Amino acid sequence: MKSILVLGGGVGGTLVANLISRKIKKQIDAGEARVTVVDETGEHVYQPGFMYIAMGNQDPKSLRKPERRLLDDRVDLVIGTITAIDEEHSQVELADGSRLDYSELILATGSRILPETIEYFEQEAHHFYSEQAAGRLRKALDAFTGGKVVVGIASMPYKCPPAPLEVAFLIEAELRERGLRDKSDLHYCSPIARAFTIESVSEMATPELEKKGIELHTFFNVETIDPERKMVLSLEGEELEYDLLVLVPPHKGAQVLMDSGFAPRPGGWLPTDPKTLNVGGRENVWALGDATDLPLSKAGSTAHFEAPVIAERVAARVQAREPHAKESVYTGKVMCFFEVGDGKGTLLRFDYENPPHPPTPSRLWHVGKIFFNKTYYRIVPRGRGGTLEKRL
Amino acid sequence: MPTRKDHHVTALQLETNPTRTIDARGSFCPGPLMELIRAIREGQVGDILAIISSDNGSRTDIPAWVAKAGHRLVGVFPHEGYDEIVVEKLK
Numbered sequence: 265m266k267s268i269l270v271l272g273g274g275v276g277g278t279l280v281a282n283l284i285s286r287k288i289k290k291q292i293d294a295g296e297a298r299v300t301v302v303d304e305t306g307e308h309v310y311q312p313g314f315m316y317i318a319m320g321n322q323d324p325k326s327l328r329k330p331e332r333r334l335l336d337d338r339v340d341l342v343i344g345t346i347t348a349i350d351e352e353h354s355q356v357e358l359a360d361g362s363r364l365d366y367s368e369l370i371l372a373t374g375s376r377i378l379p380e381t382i383e384y385f386e387q388e389a390h391h392f393y394s395e396q397a398a399g400r401l402r403k404a405l406d407a408f409t410g411g412k413v414v415v416g417i418a419s420m421p422y423k424c425p426p427a428p429l430e431v432a433f434l435i436e437a438e439l440r441e442r443g444l445r446d447k448s449d450l451h452y453c454s455p456i457a458r459a460f461t462i463e464s465v466s467e468m469a470t471p472e473l474e475k476k477g478i479e480l481h482t483f484f485n486v487e488t489i490d491p492e493r494k495m496v497l498s499l500e501g502e503e504l505e506y507d508l509l510v511l512v513p514p515h516k517g518a519q520v521l522m523d524s525g526f527a528p529r530p531g532g533w534l535p536t537d538p539k540t541l542n543v544g545g546r547e548n549v550w551a552l553g554d555a556t557d558l559p560l561s562k563a564g565s566t567a568h569f570e571a572p573v574i575a576e577r578v579a580a581r582v583q584a585r586e587p588h589a590k591e592s593v594y595t596g597k598v599m600c601f602f603e604v605g606d607g608k609g610t611l612l613r614f615d616y617e618n619p620p621h622p623p624t625p626s627r628l629w630h631v632g633k634i635f636f637n638k639t640y641y642r643i644v645p646r647g648r649g650g651t652l653e654k655r656l
Numbered sequence: 657m658p659t660r661k662d663h664h665v666t667a668l669q670l671e672t673n674p675t676r677t678i679d680a681r682g683s684f685c686p687g688p689l690m691e692l693i694r695a696i697r698e699g700q701v702g703d704i705l706a707i708i709s710s711d712n713g714s715r716t717d718i719p720a721w722v723a724k725a726g727h728r729l730v731g732v733f734p735h736e737g738y739d740e741i742v743v744e745k746l747k
Contacts, residue, residue, distance in 0.1 A: 377725075420694035425686045461687035482725045485693060499693075500724045531698050533685045559683035559691045596682055616682030 266297040266582045269356060269366035271346055273303030273331040274311075276553030276567030277372030278645040283575035285338040286647070288582050292338045297582050299339045299365065302356065306331050306343040311638055312564065315427060317398035318405070319434040320487075324395045346373075349524035368548050368578050371534060373521060375423060375554035375562055379513035382418055386488040389496075389509040392431060393423065404508060405438065410447025411507030413439075414496055417455050418486035419514045421533075423554060423562045426453070426612070428512050429460055429469060430603040435510070436476045437606050450477065451504060453484035453496075462620050465602065465612065472604055486511055511637045515562070517555055533557035538616070539593045541574050548581070550574045561598050569597040570646060602635035609633050671733040672742050674706035675699070681710040681738055688714045689721055695729065696745050703745045704730065710738045718743070 268284055270277045281301045291297040308331045316322035332341050344358040355363045377393045379385040390401040432452045439445045439514040452459070452473060458466040459473060459480055473480050485499040495503045496511070517532025526543060527534045535544045536556035543549040552574055553567030560566050573594040580587035596616030603609045609630035614620040623629065642648070670677065678695050680688035688709035695705045707718065715732055718741045722729045730742035 351703045389716075420690055420697055423688060455693055456687070456689045457720060461685050461690055463713065483721055485725075499697075500721075501726070531694070537678075559678070559686070559688070561685045598685065612685065614684045619684050 265295070266291070266367045267365050268297065268299045268368045268370070268578055268582070269364055270299070270301045270370045270375055271349075271356065272372035273301050273306070273308055273341070273553070274372060274553065274567070275308075275373050275564040275645055276374075276555075276571055277301055277303070277370070278308060278331065278334050279568060279647055280370055280372065280552060280571040280574050281339045282334075282336045282647045283340050283571055284578050284644070285336045285526075287575060287579035289338060290583055293606075300342055301331070301335060301339060302342045302344060302346060302364065303331050304343070306341065308334050308641075310637070310644065314395060314398040315392045315431060315434075315636070317395060318392045318401040319431065319438070322466050324399070329641055334641065336646075337572075346518075346520050348520065349526060351525070366548075368581060369550070370574060370578070371521065371526070371543060371549065371551040371555050372553050372567070373518035373555045375421075375515045375517055377513045381421075381514045382486075382489065382511075383510070384491045385418070385513060388489050388491050388494075389511045389513075390624060391511055391513050392427070393513060393539060401485065401510065402639055405435070408439075408508055410444045410462055412437075412449045412505055413453065413503055413508045413510070414451045414453065414506040415510045415585070416453035416484060416486040416496060416504075417512040419512050420455065421562055422483070422512045422515045423551055424466075424600075425461060425561050426600065426602045427447070428510075429454075432478055433476070436478055445477075448492075449479070451481060451506075452477045453481045453486060453498070453504065455483070455485045457482050461613075462612065462622075464620060465610070465622055468610065468622060468625065469604065480633065515554075516595065521555070527555075531557075538596065540577065541570055541594055552613075560596060561600065563598060564644070565599050569599070570594050598625070601629055601636065603630060603633065667690050670706060671672060671740055672704060672706060674742060675703040677706045677708065678730055679708045680714075681708055683709075683711070687711065689717050692718060692741075692743065693721070696725070696743070701745055703747060704742060705745065706740055706742045708740055714741060715739055 270281045310327045312326040348357040392398040459469045460466040487499045488497045498505045522526035522532045534551040552570035554562040576591040599613045604625045608625040610622040612620045678689045692707045728744040733740040
């Protein structure tokens with residue numbers, strides 16, 4: 265029996281499990297193979313929606329769905345915490361002591377946030393990388409009556425590279441709407457020499473920042489917080505005063521990957537082949553999504569385009585055939601929407617060979633992002649995104 | 657355990673013998689400088705970090721950040737189709 269084990273029921277794990285089960289349904293029905301997803305909570309969460317809890321009246325309940333409902337009938341689901349991966353015996357151990365065998369292992373364990381690793385983060389700063397934190401930021405914004413707003417990044421890497429810039433734009437638009445703009449100074453701290461890593465996006469975003477009076481601080485990687493002086497301090501030795509501080513918190517890969525020898529400390533990101541998505545040279549272990557160390561956006565979109573590659577490679581191994589050449593090499597493809605405030609957005613689309621050339625911001629792309637947010641559950645994890653992608 | 661560095665190093669002609677090599681060729685987002693910043697944050701003082709970049713902007717951006725952040729630029733080594741930019745973490 266070929267046991268395909270997928271660790272993690274986020275967008276990558278759910279999609280890859282569904283795609284594999286469709287490719288090998290004959291083998292599953294004949295009892296020769298099985299596909300199992302292991303997830304800690306059994307709930308599938310649409311993380312891009314958290315920002316909209318803080319900034320857009322998003323109902324948190326609609327961001328969660330039972331994972332079981334998103335998986336094909338042929339995929340098994342085990343709900344539990346993974347405590348170890350025993351490579352010698354090709355088994356995964358769960359917190360209840362049970363063990364699951366694998367012949368093919370797919371690591372879709374995502375990334376986790378650790379705001380507590382920066383002293384005073386939890387008392388002084390806000391973020392939007394969890395439902396609770398986004399709700400707290402929403403309350404802080406509701407109570408805000410004007411002052412210095414600082415948006416910065418205290419992590420590398422982090423989920424969704426455009427997000428802090430998007431939030432800076434959205435906060436500015438809200439303060440203007442509420443008549444608080446004249447009473448507020450807005451600051452955006454970029455870790456690099458410009459507003460955003462992609463030059464063409466930076467060329468679009470920088471005049472927008474200027475037009476909206478958001479002061480851009482470059483080479484400002486947030487390192488520490490001084491709660492008495494209400495200052496945020498950078499790796500580069502600079503400091504900035506704040507009344508409302510919004511920071512991207514530190515991120516790491518799953519602890520079990522480090523403890524089991526699959527990913528190096530301290531970050532916990534899996535060494536992953538950029539084209540085949542194999543982990544550390546292992547022919548029967550793959551990774552996708554946030555869990556990899558690939559120099560790509562940590563975004564659901566990345567997992568979305570990686571999943572079909574792994575599905576084809578795994579199916580080929582199960583069916584003892586060569587993988588189809590076109591479907592089994594990841595090209596680095598990523599596609600993301602990007603909000604610039606005032607109901608406008610743009611689209612970032614790129615791969616390893618082709619940089620993005622985002623269109624001029626317009627209502628179309630903002631509406632596209634909202635449409636995607638609302639239809640995500642029906643289209644993406646179940647693997648129905650092909651048509652949508654072609655339209656974009 | 658073979659690492660990604662090992663997988664790629666045979667394809668590269670590296671000028672130095674770094675503690676860690678980050679292959680950021682084809683990286684547009686978050687980009688080579690962000691990958692270096694990540695490696696600096698994860699590394700130890702004294703680590704020699706080599707970032708491989710096919711992005712032309714890295715030749716100026718990375719040395720500028722290294723100077724501002726107080727680390728040492730070991731050198732920028734051009735190769736066919738990419739640069740190897742080597743940095744020592746000083747603090």
